[in-house]
Amino acid sequence: MTEPWGDPDKIRRILAEGATWAVVGLADHPQRAAYGVAKFLQQRGKRIVPVHPDAPTVHGEQGYASLADIPFPVDVVDVFRRSEAAGRFADEAVEIGAKAVWFQLDVIDEAAYERATAAGLDVVMDRCPAIEWSAHGPR
Numbered sequence: 001m002t003e004p005w006g007d008p009d010k011i012r013r014i015l016a017e018g019a020t021w022a023v024v025g026l027a028d029h030p031q032r033a034a035y036g037v038a039k040f041l042q043q044r045g046k047r048i049v050p051v052h053p054d055a056p057t058v059h060g061e062q063g064y065a066s067l068a069d070i071p072f073p074v075d076v077v078d079v080f081r082r083s084e085a086a087g088r089f090a091d092e093a094v095e096i097g098a099k100a101v102w103f104q105l106d107v108i109d110e111a112a113y114e115r116a117t118a119a120g121l122d123v124v125m126d127r128c129p130a131i132e133w134s135a136h137g138p139r
Contacts, residue, residue: 025080
């Protein structure tokens, strides 16, 4: 049995319906996973929004220092942070009205999963959208 945070229906829904992805931890560092995943999503028609304290422009998209600074709606908050630091971004995703939270590979916070799910968000953890796309992405 798969963990509830790896539900294929949630993954499919997020990949299909999530148009705007705030990528927490995205900076202009091509060697980092966030950089490649953000480019992958952008190439598949998703709007990516870098979220990093330095607020860099990445892949041609203006960055913001925090989720709260983004002046337009966000569908998915994609978190590239260690598990112990990731939970606050699930809470912030709820605060900004996001529809989903996606924690990257090896990022698991069960309490954050419970809080965000209870608030009505779809939550995926310990998965990569670039990997999941082939099995669950829009055709």
